[in-house]
Amino acid sequence: MQNSVSHIKYGRQSGLGANRRKWLEVVKHKYFYLMILPTVLFFLIFAYVPMYGVVLAFKDFNYMLGIMDSPWNNFQNFRDVLSDPNFKHAFNNTLLISFGRLIIEFPIPILLAILLNEMRFGRLKRIFQTVFTFPHFISWVVLSGIITNILNDQGVLNQILVLFGFEKNAILLHDGSFLALLFTSNIWKEAGWSSIIYLAAIAGINPELYEAAAIDGANRYQQMKAITWPVLRNTAAIMLILAVGGIMNGGFDQIFNLYNPAVYERADILDTFVYRSAFVDSTGFGYSTTVGLLKSAINCLLLFGANFVVKRVFKEEGLY
Incomplete structure (x- = not known):
């Protein structure tokens, strides 16, 4: 006791x-x-x-x-949402645009970081890094206004085409060209900023490793393959997990400021659909909240799934 x-x-x-x-x-x-x-x-x-x-x-x-x-x-809101053809259409568009971003946009910052690291002149490297990073600080409201003024029917580009005897090109009104514009403009705006985290990972590499590899006869490509890339792999894996976990977002700021009724068929994503449901079509806050909840639940499942694949299949460190 x-x-x-x-x-x-x-x-x-x-x-x-x-x-x-x-x-x-x-x-x-x-x-x-x-x-x-x-x-x-x-x-x-x-x-x-x-x-x-x-x-x-x-x-x-x-x-x-x-x-x-x-x-x-x-659960009436869930039945209404899942039976709504507009929701299904926006869902498919979100997957198309997000997977396009994942395939086209995701590798660009990694390649940019490697190319910047391979530059021999430090001052020139800093200049290029500043030039590539600066567009990140321009808001999509301002940038979309610039793009629209350049590419619309009476924009600078079409005025030049007409001047040289060519037909006008309605990039903002065609589904295919509009999607290409989404990817290229986002790469231009965010690639430099996204490359910073990879440059930080590269900065942690001991320079003596490159010197030892050079003494052993390794060229720049072999040094990148044997030293730089193994360090970047884990960082790239974590960024990939986060990108997959946000795949249902689609990029509201960019699309909302650039799209128009002519490209709704391909550019309307879940976030713009939620916006219209709540503030334009007046379907009710319960309906739009249901769409947002479904989107968040899918993102959560994708995050855990991507983490599982990266750890079990690619044998890299995950988020947890």
């Missing part, structure tokens, strides 16, 4: 000691915690607190009653 009591007391004391040590560590590193506090507050206020609104997907929302007091609708 005395032994059991002493064990309980010892357990409580050790638990209190562990808690005290944790708080001492927090106090010791208080400035680090203060640095991350704004980020934590941002996600708490704008990501976690609004999550209670997800219940709208399961309710027949009534403005007078509010979210919590509105009656449950027995």
Whole structure:
């Protein structure tokens, strides 16, 4: 009996000691915690607190009653969404555009980082890196206005074509050319910024490895293949997992600012469909919340699936 009591007391004391040590560590590193506090507050206020609104997907929302007091609708919103041909069309478009981004856009930052790393002149390398990174800081609102003024019917490009006797090219009005515009403009805008993380991984490589490889007779390509790429593989695998986990997003900012009714057939994705459902077609917040919930659930499944494939098939480190 005395032994059991002493064990309980010892357990409580050790638990209190562990808690005290944790708080001492927090106090010791208080400035680090203060640095991350704004980020934590941002996600708490704008990501976690609004999550209670997800219940709208399961309710027949009534403005007078509010979210919590509105009656449950027995999954009627899900039946409406899954039977809506417009939803199916937007879903297919999202998959097409997102997989296109994954195949066409994803490798570009990796190649750009490798090419920048292979440049011999450091000053020229920094200039190119600045030039490639700068477009990231131009918002899609501004950039879409520039693109539209260049490519529309009375834009600069068509004026030049007419001047030299060619026919006008309505790039913004054709499905195929519009998709090509989406991919190329996003590469131009984001490739330089996305390459920074790969350049950071390359910067961690010991330069002596390249020197040793050069002494052994390895050329630049062999050095890249044997030294640079093995370091980039794990970083690329993690970025691939994150890209697959966001495959249902499609790129709302870019498409919303560039598309028009003429290309709805190919450019309307789930995010633009949700926007129109909530603010244009007035299908109700319950309907649009249901679409958003389905999109998030699919992204979550894809994230876990991609992590599993990367770890089991490619034998790389995953997110967890």
